[in-house]
Amino acid sequence: MSTSPSALPPHALNASRAAISAALADKSNATDTEPQADGDLEPGEVQEVNMESQANEIRTVFSDPTSFNVKHPLYSAWTLWFDSPATKGRNLPQTPSSAFPQTPVTPGVGGGWMDDIKKVISFDSVEEFWGLYNNIVPPSALPQKANYYLFKEGIIPAWEDEANKNGGKWSIQLPKDKNRANVDRMWLYTMLAAIGETFDPSLTGDQTPDSQGPPQSLITGVIVSTRPQFYRLSIWTRLAPSGTADNDDPLRERIEAVGKHFKSNVLGYNEGQKLGGPLATEVEFLSHKDSEKKGKGKKIIV
Known part of the structure; x- marks a missing residue:
C-alpha cells in the first residue's frame, strides 16, 4: 500500500482527511479543558494548541499500515x-x-x-x-x-x-x-x-428510549x-x-x-x-x- 496521499482513491483520501480533522478536533477540545501545568493562565484563558505538532502525532492506516494510532x-x-x-x-x-x-x-x-x-x-x-x-x-x-x-x-x-x-x-x-x-x-x-x-x-422494530441494545x-x-x-x-x-x-x-x-x-x-x-x-x-x-x-x-x- 502506498503511503503517498496522492496515490489514494479520492474517496479514501477524503475519508483520511475527515478522520484526521476529527482527531485534531478531539485532541484540541481535550487540551482546552486541561489546566496549564505551570499555573500561568489567567481565569478564562485557554492554552494555545500547536496544531502542526498534534497532526504529526496522528498516524492513520494510510500513513502507517501496521502501527496506526487513530481509528474512527x-x-x-x-x-x-x-x-x-x-x-x-x-x-x-x-x-x-x-x-x-x-x-x-x-x-x-x-x-x-x-x-x-x-x-x-x-x-x-x-x-x-x-x-x-x-x-x-x-x-x-x-x-x-x-x-x-x-x-x-x-x-x-x-x-x-x-x-x-x-x-x-x-x-x-x-x-x-x-x-x-x-x-x-x-x-x-x-x-x-x-x-x-x-x-x-x-x-x-418498536424501539423506545428504554429498549435494550442499539437500533x-x-x-x-x-x-x-x-x-x-x-x-x-x-x-x-x-x-x-x-x-x-x-x-x-x-x-x-x-x-x-x-x-x-x-x-x-x-x-x-x-x-x-x-x-x-x-x-x-x-x-x-x-x-x-x-x-x-x-x-x-x-x-x-x-
Whole structure:
C-alpha cells in the first residue's frame, strides 16, 4: 500500500482527511479543558494548541499500515466473506483467530454451502475498511462464479440466518462486457452506502428510549457476484413486505426507498431510467421466500 496521499482513491483520501480533522478536533477540545501545568493562565484563558505538532502525532492506516494510532468507528462492525471455484470443496489453511476472529456458524444454517465460503476479515472503523479495500482483488478481476459478501458482524450470508429469514434482496444484473469498467466503482459505492448506514436511516422494530441494545436498520449485507456473462449486485434486508400489502404499507415504502437510493445515488442511474435488456435486469426486489419459488413471486421494481 502506498503511503503517498496522492496515490489514494479520492474517496479514501477524503475519508483520511475527515478522520484526521476529527482527531485534531478531539485532541484540541481535550487540551482546552486541561489546566496549564505551570499555573500561568489567567481565569478564562485557554492554552494555545500547536496544531502542526498534534497532526504529526496522528498516524492513520494510510500513513502507517501496521502501527496506526487513530481509528474512527463505524456504527456497526462488518465481516467480509468470499468464495470462488478455487475455495469449493477444499480445506484451505485456517487464518489465525487472533488476526481474524471467527464468526460462529449456527448448525444447519447455510448447509454444506458454508463449508466453501471463507471469512476474510472483520472490521469496525473507517481506517480498517480502506486498509481492506486497498488490498483485495476488485470484482472486475475476480474469476468467474466468485462472490464477495459484506455482512454485519454476526450475520451469516445465508437465507436461513435469523437476521435474513424474513427479509429479501434488492438486486441488479449487469452485462459483463458493458460494465467491466464500472463494476468496481459500483461495488465500492455499495459498500460505502452500507457501512455508512445511508441505505436505510430509519429504525426497525418498536424501539423506545428504554429498549435494550442499539437500533437496527433494514440492511444486513451486500453482495457482488461475477458470472461468465454478467455481474450481479445485491442488498439484503432483514424484512420484506408481504405480497398482500397495499402500496401505502410503511414497510413497503421503506423497502422502496432503499431501492431508489441504490439505483440513483449509488449506481448513478436516473430514477425513471429503464435498465432491462439482454443479460440485464431492472433494480428489483424479491423476498427470500419468493426467491425459493424460482421466479413465481411478485417483484418490486424501481
